[in-house]
Amino acid sequence: MPYKTKYIFIASMDVDPEKEDLFNEVYDTEHIPALLQVEGCISVTRLLNHPTVNMSISGEIIHKKSNLPKYSAIYEITSPEVVTSDAWAAAVEHGRWAPLVRPYTFNRTHSMQEVVVTSTP
Numbered sequence: 403m404p405y406k407t408k409y410i411f412i413a414s415m416d417v418d419p420e421k422e423d424l425f426n427e428v429y430d431t432e433h434i435p436a437l438l439q440v441e442g443c444i445s446v447t448r449l450l451n452h453p454t455v456n457m458s459i460s461g462e463i464i465h466k467k468s469n470l471p472k473y474s475a476i477y478e479i480t481s482p483e484v485v486t487s488d489a490w491a492a493a494v495e496h497g498r499w500a501p502l503v504r505p506y507t508f509n510r511t512h513s514m515q516e517v518v519v520t521s522t523p
Contacts, residue, residue, distance in 0.1 A: 404520040407444050407478040411485055414451075414474040414511045421506040424498075429475070432497035437477065440493050442484035449474040471509045482514050 417425040434446045450473060455466045477485075484490060494500070 404522050405478055405517050407480055408517050409479045409482055409484075410515040410517060411477040411479050411482075412474060412511075412513045412515065413477070414471040414509075415507040416471045416509040417473065417503075418506040418508075421503065425473075425503050425506070428498045428503050429473075433494075433499045433503075434475075436493040436496040436499075437490070440484060440487065440489040442480040442487070443490075444478040444480065446478075447476045449476065471511060485514075 429448065434448075437443050438446060451468055451470050453468055455468055457464050457466075479485065
């Protein structure tokens with residue numbers, strides 16, 4: 403899938419297993435829709451990390467355990483300033499996310515990436 407924007411913001415985290423159903427419900431039905439209302443946030447893609455990665459390198463199958471958080475979200479944004487805007491700040495506090503979900507997340511990482519090239523066959 404080619405990116406439509408020049409910047410990608412990635413938020414990754416683990417969540418307390420007892421709150422995982424609530425995490426997924428709120429992320430999909432409240433958190434993402436609120437952030438998509440922010441000017442400059444073009445799309446959001448959620449990812450579930452596989453605990454093991456199997457790949458071929460130099461003709462050998464390599465098995466690697468992933469040390470990444472279980473969940474990630476890729477936000478296509480028009481500029482890095484989107485995530486420091488007042489609208490973004492309000493959106494991340496919207497609904498049940500801040501009081502009922504965020505406290506049960508951990509191992510959180512955030513990164514801002516600039517798209518260098520995107521290609522499709």
